[in-house]
Amino acid sequence: METTNQVSKEEEAEEQRKDLVVSKEEEEEEEVEEEAHPYSFHVSGPRNLSTLNWRDLIYSTWKDSNYKRTVIACFIQAVYLLELDRQEKRTQETALAPNWWIPFKYKLTQTLIDERDGSIFGAVLEWDRAAAMADLVLMRPSGAPRAVLALRGTLLKSPTMRRDIEDDLRFFAWESLKGSCRFKLALEVLKSASNSFGGSNVCVAGHSLGAGFALQVGKALAKEGIYVETHLFNPPSVSLAMSLRNIGEKAESAWKKLKSMLPYSGQESRAGEEGDTNKNLGLKSWIPRLSSFKNSGFGVGKWVPHLYVNNSDYICCSYNDPGGDGGVNKENVAPPGNGPVAAKLFVVTKERQKFHEAHGLEQWWSSDAELQQAIHSSKLISRQLRSLYSGSGTSSQVTTQGKS
Structure with missing residues (x-):
C-alpha cells in the first residue's frame, strides 16, 4: 500500500513539474510574441540607429539631413503607436510607443487629444536632459530641436477612422484644415512651445493628413513672424478646390x-x-477663395518647409510636378541661388511600388534612403505658399532632392 502511494505521489509530482515547464514555455512564447510585435522599434525601426551611445548622440549629427529625417519620422511613428496603445489598452510596461523616442534621448511631455472621439493625433516630445546626463551626454547635440510637435495621419481603425476621414474630406473639398479642432489645438501647442523655447529650437512634423496640419500650422506661425522647422512626409496634394x-x-x-x-x-x-x-x-x-492665399507681408526665405514625397504615391506626387502636366519641363529648371528658396523637396523615385508602400512612413527611415539633388520649380508648392511671398516681388525657388 505504501509503495502504491509513493508511486502515486511521484507521478503527481512529475505532472506538476511538467505543468510548470509548460507554463514557463507559454510565458516565454508570449514574451517573444510581445517582443516580436511588427511595430516594435527593434523589429521595424531603423537598423543603423539601433545601438546608440553618447558618442553617436554628440557627434552624429542632427545637422545631417538623413539622420534628422530618420529621427523625425520615428517620432511621428510614435504618435501612431500612442493611439494604437490606447486603443489596445496596453500598459506602461507593454506600450510600444516609448521605444520610438527613448533611444534618441527625448521624452513625452504632452499628447494632443481630439475632443470629438478622444483619440491621440499628436504629441510633443522634448529633449530629455536627465536621460542624456545619465548616459554622459552633457549637452544637447547641435541641430537637435528642443521640442518636436509630431502629428499622425489617418488610421483606418474603427475608433478614430471616422474623424480622420472627416478631416481628409475637409482638405479634399476646401484645401483648408482650419475648421478642424485639431488645427486649433496644434496651433496653440506649437505657438506655446515656440514662446517657451524660441522658434529656432522647435520643430513641427507630420505624415499624410498630419503633414497637411503641420504645413498649415507652420504657415500660420510664419505669417506671425515665428519660423519653426517643418517636416512634411507624404503631404496631401490633391483637392477639389x-x-x-x-x-x-x-x-x-x-x-x-x-x-x-x-x-x-x-x-x-x-x-x-x-x-x-x-x-x-x-x-x-466662382473660383474658390482659399484662406491660405489671402495674406501677405512674409519675410522671404525665412520659413522653408521640408517635403518628402514618393512618385508612386498619388496622394502627394503632384508636389513633384513642375509645370502641372506631370512631366519635367526644362524651362522651369532654375539654377541654384536664383531667388529665395520656397521649400526643400525630397523625392523617392522607385518604380513599381504599391500604394501602401509608397505612402508608408517606414520608407523615410530606411537604411537605403540615399538622396540625390536636383532643382526645379513646383507650381503646386508656389500656390501653397503664395500668400507668404506675394509681397516680395521675387520669384520663389524650390530645392528638390530625389532618390535614384
Whole structure:
C-alpha cells in the first residue's frame, strides 16, 4: 500500500513539474510574441540607429539631413503607436510607443487629444536632459530641436477612422484644415512651445493628413513672424478646390488670348476694357477663395518647409510636378541661388511600388534612403505658399532632392 502511494505521489509530482515547464514555455512564447510585435522599434525601426551611445548622440549629427529625417519620422511613428496603445489598452510596461523616442534621448511631455472621439493625433516630445546626463551626454547635440510637435495621419481603425476621414474630406473639398479642432489645438501647442523655447529650437512634423496640419500650422506661425522647422512626409496634394482653381485660371487665360485676337479701336477699346474687367471679375467670383492665399507681408526665405514625397504615391506626387502636366519641363529648371528658396523637396523615385508602400512612413527611415539633388520649380508648392511671398516681388525657388 505504501509503495502504491509513493508511486502515486511521484507521478503527481512529475505532472506538476511538467505543468510548470509548460507554463514557463507559454510565458516565454508570449514574451517573444510581445517582443516580436511588427511595430516594435527593434523589429521595424531603423537598423543603423539601433545601438546608440553618447558618442553617436554628440557627434552624429542632427545637422545631417538623413539622420534628422530618420529621427523625425520615428517620432511621428510614435504618435501612431500612442493611439494604437490606447486603443489596445496596453500598459506602461507593454506600450510600444516609448521605444520610438527613448533611444534618441527625448521624452513625452504632452499628447494632443481630439475632443470629438478622444483619440491621440499628436504629441510633443522634448529633449530629455536627465536621460542624456545619465548616459554622459552633457549637452544637447547641435541641430537637435528642443521640442518636436509630431502629428499622425489617418488610421483606418474603427475608433478614430471616422474623424480622420472627416478631416481628409475637409482638405479634399476646401484645401483648408482650419475648421478642424485639431488645427486649433496644434496651433496653440506649437505657438506655446515656440514662446517657451524660441522658434529656432522647435520643430513641427507630420505624415499624410498630419503633414497637411503641420504645413498649415507652420504657415500660420510664419505669417506671425515665428519660423519653426517643418517636416512634411507624404503631404496631401490633391483637392477639389485646387482643381476648380486650375480650371478657373485656364478659362481666364483662354479668354485673354481670345480677346487679344479681336480687332478694336477708340471707344470700342475703352468699352471693351471695362467689359473685360467686369467679365474677369465675374469669372473669378466662382473660383474658390482659399484662406491660405489671402495674406501677405512674409519675410522671404525665412520659413522653408521640408517635403518628402514618393512618385508612386498619388496622394502627394503632384508636389513633384513642375509645370502641372506631370512631366519635367526644362524651362522651369532654375539654377541654384536664383531667388529665395520656397521649400526643400525630397523625392523617392522607385518604380513599381504599391500604394501602401509608397505612402508608408517606414520608407523615410530606411537604411537605403540615399538622396540625390536636383532643382526645379513646383507650381503646386508656389500656390501653397503664395500668400507668404506675394509681397516680395521675387520669384520663389524650390530645392528638390530625389532618390535614384
